[in-house]
Amino acid sequence: MKKYIPLCLLAGFIFCMLGWGYYALAQKERAAKQATYAAAEHLLVYSDLPDSVNRGMAGAFYQRTGLSVQIQTMSDRKLQETVTDMGGQEKPDLIIAAEQVLRNVGSKGLLRTCSVTGAERVLPSFKDRKNRWLGLWYNPMVFAVSADYYKQYGHTLQGWQDIVKQTNCRILFPDLAATDMAGDFLCTLVEMQGRDNTAAYLRRIQQQRISYAKTWAINVRRVAGGEVDLAVVDESNAAQYQAEGAPLVIVYPREGTSYWLTGIGLTVWNHESEIAASFVEWLLSPDVTRVLQQQQVFVEYTTTPHPYRSDAAGKRLVLFPVKKEYTDEGRSVLQDWWLRTVRFGRDR
Template structure:
């Protein structure tokens, strides 16, 4: 028996050594595979959409076209910082808000992109020099409780109709807390002017039970009966409606503001063929289906064959605004709203 002891010890040592080296070898193989994967032909995309949406877009695009994109989820501020940094991965394509795309246009990092598909995007939703093109937009809409819709729904047509019922309780966004709410404020002032906007918003305040920093809170208050009406973004309102919430969605027929998401090609991009395939694919039903499967119900910048209508069967009407204001201009207007309207300290 003793003569087998060295063999047993050696066998145990080899097994132990293999057990220790195995994970290291597996890790190295995985790293090599990742390097090989990244070396393949692909596009790098920075997107402000959630990671699960970006993963879904990349996967669906590969399934449809057998071409690869690598999409990194970043906030607008992270995108801006990444583009400023000297090192790090640089994107071939940006999917970001209109605000951010305008900023990058000023920074001179975008190159023109146009195709028969983007030619169909309305001029108001793309750059006149074709440096970016709108993909999807999120408008502000009216949300009514079931009881209030049955009582006064037929009388609600426009923003001014929100002032016609003294007893109406309104769930309204804090116009200084969200970019989308700030977009509404700027668009409303552009349409009506400062004086008329001040009169309107001051009158509206008597109906507002509480200002909310979340659009979803406004919809929940309406669905629960805490408020008769709410103003919220269409994506959140549609999500609650499709989930069975007892609400009705109406589109203001005198127009509404919208938050636009678009795509742009950067100066780092050198693969025109792959770029053309991906950007044009983003306008396809497959791409919008990825968003809807993940409960993001945006409107399409490219006019769809069957546009989504409101509870009365009416299509969206958008403010014909030019949006010629800066980030600082929006912040200044939001500060004015806080001081002059919400707390009434200044005129």
Template sequence: MDSGDFMKKYVPTLAIVLFVLAVLGFSNILLEKQQEEKAQDAYRAERHLVVYSDMPADVNSALARKFYRDTGLRVQIETRTDSELQSLADDAASDAGPDMVIASEPVLKDLQQASIFVPYASLATESVPYSFKDADGYWTGAWYDPMVFVVSKAYYERRGSELETWDDLLTDPNMVLAFPDLAATDMAGDFLCSYVEIAGTAEASRYFKALQPHIASYAKTMSPIVRRVAAGEADMGVASAMTVRQFLRDKAPVVMLYPQNGTSYWLYGRGTTKWCTDTELAPVFADWLLSRSALALLHQNTLFLTTASDVLPKELDGRNRYPVLFPVRKLYTDQGRKNVQDWWIKTIRFGKEP
């Protein structure tokens, strides 16, 4: 068979074989690409942060849903108590843990001391004042709840313009005050420690002793304080701004005022842990917590906290004034706070010691 006959006989067959091989090769490439895209889609669907939070379970779920709607990214926020979060310090040597923690300032400080957190800074965290975050970026505050005056509308009409500072609570001998038990909760204890830090022990002792005759009753939580003022059982009270705003939402006949010489605040924030490996998703969620969207979600769920970011607007009081905060460093430990609370019980509330 000469070469011409060979070409005529076998070239078409070879061409078909080569075409089939090319089609198969191209199909394999397409299949591999489709499989890779499916794997990436599955990864994106499964990709998420695990966040431990001491906020209410329904709020944690709502935050996760809102973050997904805003970004298309997923977080799994699991509810934990403060003691459960603090137990992470005992597991510092573990190879596994949450990617992030949302908690109150004392818990964040405890976990920082246990070397649980890694530093993080961004344009969003730069909007948070230094007093609301760790100097080296190991944790950053997101929202806070200040202590405020809550005044019945009837009393406000008579003396509202005279209520500016903490000392103004002592100027009306007939004023009836609803007041927190300063040894009952961490937030009340924080107010006590902050006042002592600002005024000094001697002046704080003088002030709280002078306040005693005005106090009709002590409350272990904030809600009864506002309820008594709204019902006319007390002229005014001292309570958390979040609790007062909850009553204002329900049209309670009270007015909220920020003390103009400063007040204490209970801070909530976030820390990214050393167990976090997703260095792209974690910053997105950390910054999102400082957004208007996250704050609005909290307010929709009746957690009327104040943003720690200077970029977002602060809630105003009944006179359209901004909160004024004590310039405190809060260097006390849990045991230190308990010691101050014990001092208040013995020397102020029950007056058994000078």
């Protein structure tokens, strides 16, 4: 038996070398494929949209143009931190983000002029005055009203002032300190009415049969389930539940309303101008509507050719004419002010 030991050791060594060689070859092929894939991804985009939406947009754009776009999903805060303090990370060609993030990044000189075909169709109120970013779509604040309640009282429920007169209405209102979108809504009210009038109005609402919710989807779900009669919500969530057959209607406030704007900016690191322009032009096209609605995202668009929906009473959407020149710090200060002066009433 001893004479076979060297042969066994040699055979084992040969098998080990073959195994290691196969592994090294597989790793080399994998690296080559990744390098080829990376080379094909000429455009890198950071986006604060849901990952499923980002993947849907990248796939649809490739099918339409044959051009590859890599879209990395990040939160608003993470995107802003990553872009403004890049370090050794790969720099994006474009960013898709909320309006306030685009304003902040643009103010730091990290966005360049975004001149593309179709930009002229974006209404002036939805783009930067220096053309550093363009608005793509927006999500307005609306009333989601129980279908049964609307049948009885809908004719008296068409605006912000009507809410405070509905003494028998169970109202669900957003916690204005819970999210950036809720804070944006609060800032818009203050910009339109001033602090004192806003505080007086919100106190009047709080005297009604009101409860607060921290997330938008919960607001709509409670209306659909009959727990409340009316909720102040974002249109996208309300339209999603409505499309699924929930017993609710959408009402646009007659006086106007606030909106959460999503846009796109071209960064100073972009070197693929033609591909970037093609992607931005595609985002401004009707193709995007199909992609978003497949992901249950229902929004309004910043380009004039897109038709606007009407509400349950046949009214068209009216937006408050605001400039939204507040900062993140300013929004936080207002949210704290609302907590102290209205929600808990410690200060007057």
